[in-house]
Amino acid sequence: MSLYTIGQASEEVDLTPYTLRYYEKEGLLPDVTKDSAGRRKYHDDDLQRIGFIKCLKGTGMSLKQIKEYGDLYEQGKAKFKERNAMLEEHREKILQEIKTQKKYLKMVEAKIEMKI
């Protein structure tokens, strides 16, 4: 299959239809096509894009920043540098976050071992 209703897409990407419409309204998903009855039709590349949005969001990027990234993406290779700079900066942020999580993990483990 390569076309999905909003219900099917929402199952596929594990987001509610509400959220998918919200993301679209916020400009994160441009060009979602509609059928003759006005119902959204998601393509595989839409799902891929949503997958990457989930990745950025899951690593702490705000929807506003994700939109900025998406807008650069829309402008193709003209904005390749800016886009990649954003990703590289974000990569550093993720690395830092993993470090912090590991530190916090140790704190929690120490507390568990403390037994008081």
Place this chain on the structure above:
Amino acid sequence: MSLYTIGQASEEVDLTPYTLRYYEKEGLLPDVTKDSAGRRKYHDDDLQRIGFIKCLKGTGMSLKQIKEYGDLYEQGKAKFKERNAMLEEHREKILQEIKTQKKYLKMVEAKIEMKI
């Protein structure tokens, strides 16, 4: 030094005075003492507690859950088991989260390398 005004404590733990009062109002910081003029006085163990709150919060625990943990903590060793069960469950959540972050890191790195 071992006593801090709210301003000093807020610098120490890198949270605003607003946030410290808010945490207290939400029951996360019981027994914050006050001086004769009614001003909060933070002790070293208050700062330690705030540090652990930041650890739990930074690993995705909600303030509501953090309060639950704190409430168990207040009840001493009677609730030791429950408390540690909470921490162990949270430990798993952190481990899972680190895994997810690493997966997302790879996705971002792949996108960077893609060069399109």
Place this chain on the structure above:
DNA sequence: TCTTGACTTAGAGTTAACTTTAACTGTTAG
């Protein structure tokens, strides 16, 4: 044909976690 169910929209409501305001009090430096 009728009804069921998934969809549509605009706009209102919710939640968590702050953050600010207003009006006030007490401490300290000049």
Place this chain on the structure above:
DNA sequence: CTAACAGTTAAAGTTAACTCTAAGTCAAGA
């Protein structure tokens, strides 16, 4: 003595990210 400053309170306001409601449309099955 007084002005500036750091603190106090209760309550209102803010923000991000959803989440839901109301009113309606459309297609498919009994």
